[in-house]
Amino acid sequence: MTVSQVTTHILDTGAGRPAAGVAVGLYARDGGGWNLVASGTTDGDGRAKDLGPELLPAGTYRLNFATGAYYEGLGTATFFPEVDLVFSVSDAGEHYHVPLLLSPFAYSTYRGS
Incomplete structure (x- = not known):
């Protein structure tokens, strides 16, 4: 598997474990x-390693994490959808x-790194 230039992982600090199954989108400012560049879902270790190509041009990017759906699946209320x-x-x-520490x-x- 080729690792993309942008990767992320999510640690659910409230639960003390990786956040698996979170939808993540990588967007480029145009x-x-x-504009959506790539999308994926965090694996069992809370990591998304295949968000886009191996090389991206210089620019401004955004990672969007579907944290509301993640917490809904756990039956937990959250302030950040x-x-x-x-x-x-x-x-x-x-x-x-670009990691995310989440509660x-x-x-x-x-x-x-």
Whole structure:
């Protein structure tokens, strides 16, 4: 399996485990709107490794996580029905790992490796 230039993983910090089965979309900013580049679902380890091509042009991108559906499946209320993380790709040869730390009422992120 080829790993895409942008990858992510989700840790459900409230439950203390990876968030499996979360739908994730990768979008590229094009003028004033967003175009879907790729979509996937996190695996049993909470990872999505196949979000788009091996190389993306420099630009602004967004990861959209369907967190509401994930928590609905667990029977847990959440404040965030979805999470959008917007970031810049500046080096077409570099790998971008964008993790999400998630709980029903908070989230955080960082630039991973």
